[in-house]
Amino acid sequence: MCCSSLQVNEEVREHLRTPMFDNWQWEEPEMLLLIQTMFVDLDLVSEFHMESRVLQNFLLEVYGRYNDIPFHNFQHCFCVTQMMYGLIWLTELRSKLGRTELLIMLTSALCHDLDHPGYNNVYQINAQTDLALRYNDISPLENHHCAVAFSILAKPESNILKNVTSEQYKQIRSGMIKCILATDMARHNEILNKFRSIQPKFDFNNTEHKELMKIMVKVSDISNEARPMSVAEPWLDCLLQEFFNQSDSEKLRGLPVTPFMDRDKVSKPSSQTNFIGFVLVPLFTEITKLFPCLEQHILEPVRRALEYYCELEKSSKPDKASS
Ligand SMILES: Nc1nc2c(ncn2[C@@H]2O[C@@H]3COP(=O)(O)O[C@H]3[C@H]2O)c(=O)[nH]1
Numbered sequence: 001m002c003c004s005s006l007q008v009n010e011e012v013r014e015h016l017r018t019p020m021f022d023n024w025q026w027e028e029p030e031m032l033l034l035i036q037t038m039f040v041d042l043d044l045v046s047e048f049h050m051e052s053r054v055l056q057n058f059l060l061e062v063y064g065r066y067n068d069i070p071f072h073n074f075q076h077c078f079c080v081t082q083m084m085y086g087l088i089w090l091t092e093l094r095s096k097l098g099r100t101e102l103l104i105m106l107t108s109a110l111c112h113d114l115d116h117p118g119y120n121n122v123y124q125i126n127a128q129t130d131l132a133l134r135y136n137d138i139s140p141l142e143n144h145h146c147a148v149a150f151s152i153l154a155k156p157e158s159n160i161l162k163n164v165t166s167e168q169y170k171q172i173r174s175g176m177i178k179c180i181l182a183t184d185m186a187r188h189n190e191i192l193n194k195f196r197s198i199q200p201k202f203d204f205n206n207t208e209h210k211e212l213m214k215i216m217v218k219v220s221d222i223s224n225e226a227r228p229m230s231v232a233e234p235w236l237d238c239l240l241q242e243f244f245n246q247s248d249s250e251k252l253r254g255l256p257v258t259p260f261m262d263r264d265k266v267s268k269p270s271s272q273t274n275f276i277g278f279v280l281v282p283l284f285t286e287i288t289k290l291f292p293c294l295e296q297h298i299l300e301p302v303r304r305a306l307e308y309y310c311e312l313e314k315s316s317k318p319d320k321a322s323s
């Protein structure tokens, strides 16, 4: 699968920088080319002296280490990377952060769910899987995603970092580890609260503050509902399919059943009213305080999605007056 000879036209390039981008219109080889374009357009290829062949090998390796599962697959990886790329442009992060930080954010988005098995951390821990044993129940999946990323980078033919200095490598590795580990939703409130406390005095010259930009990878990871309904809704079907697979397996194996994954308890509207209302709106509201331009791009769409699912939920409940 190589598409280096294909060209990405200006219209697509523009579209790629917005949350309106429709992943469902693209085949996987095209997505690989689009990701390559993102690395070029952010000047990462030139800044870090990446050879085109090595970047292509790296992307192919990443592609090959996503599993064919309903949600946490290569398409999800593409969407998160594309949203991260779009946010970098919309918020003009190119003028606020160094290229190293941009590389960390884009590459973390790309690698953040590598080799996801389709069963979450709670399952890994309850089922005492190899991953839970290896990582002592501490974010087993995220630790694994990150370890797989660095195993790809350990091979010279796919090491996009092979021409950076050892100082830069240290910084990139430490930054990627922080970004990928921060995608564990068990740490959501911890990270949101930290950001909330710093946000009013956020300073792009302060190293500790800049580290909090890992929250942008988190935002990208859970941003499907900021996309047009025609893009977001199929994603919800994929997510619920993976959730139901897990809860079915939990029932079969006599493990505790994760309530928000239980097909007997969850519906599309109930799932989304909770997730959008309790997770997305608070997170995006906070981000919008630092980047007001994001209100129209991510906060307003999720508010509309919340209204839509609230209406659906109401209309699917039996009318009390007539019962
Ligand atoms: N209900 C719901 N959960 C979501 C949605 N998007 C992301 N998530 C959850 O957020 C989590 C982010 O980390 P994971 O990839 O482990 O699993 C993801 C899902 O559990 C969504 O649109 N609806």
Ligand SMILES: [Zn+2]
Binding pocket: 076, 080, 112, 113, 221
């Ligand atoms: Zn993810």
